[in-house]
Amino acid sequence: MPAALVDVLARDGITTPTPIQAATVPDSLAGRDVLGRGRTGSGKTVAFVLPLLSRLAASGTRRTSKRPRALVLAPTRELATQIDDVLAPLARVLGLTSCTVFGGVGQNPQVTNLRRGVDVVVACPGRLEDLIGQGHVSLGGVEVTVIDEADHMADLGFLPQVRRLLDATPERGQRMLFSATLDAGIGVLARRYLHQPVTHEADSAQSPVATMEHHVLHVSQDAHFPVLVDLTAAPGRTVVFTRTKHRAKKLARQLNGSGVPAVELHGNLSQGARARTMEAFHSGAARTLVATDIAARGIHVDDVALVIHADPPVEHKAYLHRSGRTARAGASGTVVTLMTDDQVRDVRDLTRKAGVRPTTTRAHATHPVLRELAPGERSFEGGFVAAAPAESGRGGSGGGRRGGGRAQGGSSTTPGGGQRRSGGQRRRGPRPEAGSGQGAPRSGSAAQGPGQKRSGPKRSGQGRPAGQGRPGGARQGGGRSGGGAAAFSERAGGRRSR
Incomplete structure (x- = not known):
């Protein structure tokens, strides 16, 4: 690997590879497709980040607007953020850039990063598909694709999206799939998109x-x-x-x-x-x-x-x-x-x-x-x-x-x-x-009578005066003792959170 990467790892006290890293990194560095299984906490993130960055640094291609050179797919925004936290400092010493793409936040900063051009995109499938559909990003220049926590991706029902995204990447590109378990759904994904993959199971699931x-x-x-x-x-x-x-x-x-x-x-x-x-x-x-x-x-x-x-x-x-x-x-x-x-x-x-x-x-x-x-x-x-x-x-x-x-x-x-x-x-x-x-008035409304609480639904866009249109009167009358108001408050909170 590039000496700069080794130096960064050493500064973080990482001098000895974990079993999944020792097993997969040589094949990944060589450009082979890799199917790796290691239980959670085994070091899978570093196992794919190091060869991914090493290969980008050596490839000679340059980043261009809206065309990332590598793609890492993750099932949740938390995991995407964690991966980028590991990847970004390592990429920086090689002169490479990265950004995250996921829902739940405004897309404009993500669009700006993609337009500027990044080497690695760490993304959740849903938002990435949205941005592709809007013309903000193309996967046609992806050289290395990584699917992390593939089994969790399957559990959440993301495999159809993952397949569409993989179809949008060049078939000649390198692909790595990492998972804690290798269930049937993961096997189908591996057979369709990985070419003669080297399989490493560093430990039993x-x-x-x-x-x-x-x-x-x-x-x-x-x-x-x-x-x-x-x-x-x-x-x-x-x-x-x-x-x-x-x-x-x-x-x-x-x-x-x-x-x-x-x-x-x-x-x-x-x-x-x-x-x-x-x-x-x-x-x-x-x-x-x-x-x-x-x-x-x-x-x-x-x-x-x-x-x-x-x-x-x-x-x-x-x-x-x-x-x-x-x-x-x-x-x-x-x-x-x-x-x-x-x-x-x-x-x-x-x-x-x-x-x-x-x-x-x-x-x-x-x-x-x-x-x-x-x-x-x-x-x-x-x-x-x-x-x-x-x-x-x-x-x-x-x-x-x-x-x-x-x-x-x-x-x-x-x-x-x-x-x-x-x-x-x-x-x-x-x-x-x-x-x-919302401060004291909101807290108070939660504990006051039905009329006060009923003002909440207006925020959902309904625009109803208190007591009209919705069976809230019954909900709140019975809800004081039967839980209806609690359910009503829960739905209102859910709409706001979405």
Whole structure:
């Protein structure tokens, strides 16, 4: 590889390749098509970034407007951002440029970068297809194409888009496909688009990481949250996984209300709110990240010592990918699954299919096993408070997003606001996100009578006066006790977040 790349890696303390890197880099550097499988956290990003940049630097072609020379496809914006964070400093020392392309943010900066000309585009399929359709980018000059997390791409239903994008790249170009598992759908993709690929499986998809300990805590319903609080109050970074967005929001707020600084990550957050959430977690301002499976891949934060499955995932692949947020690149880590009585059979099947044999303990909030799994003095310094997210705007990416910053604001436990949000507002509707960024009047409306709350739908473009046109009167009359207003608030929050 170019000496400049080696020097950058050495400065970052990377001097020895991981197994997937050692297996794939020689063939990738030689220009062969590569099909690589390595479990999450095994170093796949560096495995394809190094040969991709090395080959571009040696190819002799020049970047031109709207025609990138290399393409990396990723299933989520978080992963696209993570890849570019690794790629950009390495590209810079070779005089190469890169940009990200994904939805959830305005397209104008992306269009400007593409018009200026970039060497590498790191993209999610949907936005890239949109920009191609608008004439802002062509894939006709792509020399190297990488598909990262191909199995997750398949899980999200992106394979038809991926095929169309690959059809738009030159057939003679080099193609690399990396995945944690090689399911049937991935095999079809590889057979159609990879030419005589060299396959490398650095480790089994089912094999657990040797430095990762797996534990199941059998808890009662009443002990579930107190156990979670105790574990997250220990020193170090923790990632807590839930099944639903509503649950992630609720647990983040409850943890903040208990004095544990926490942020949330889920699909209802704007890109700006996601970025603020990850910055808070990276910086240590919030030491607990409560996330749905959106964060199970692509989110890499150093020194995550503990992963907690507050809600056991539905299937074993999700368990492995969630768990892979710890014990990355040779580090050690602990994975804890909280299991209630009605989840015993499901968790047993889950861990068996995942190929792990966890230690199971019937636990409660003061059980000594909690100190073994998360050592150190418990601290409750107060809920996370975002630093002035008001610049992000109102409505769609301001109010809701700051609730995402309940993560950055909505679940903060400041003496006044936190009490209000974790109490009345939270009980009124499952999404204070819908109004938590709007200041006191919005917070108040969430906790007041039907007339006040009914003013919310006007923001969705309906323009109805309160009490007209929508069966909101019944919803709100019954909703005070039956949950209708909460659902109504949730939908309003969802529209704003979109």
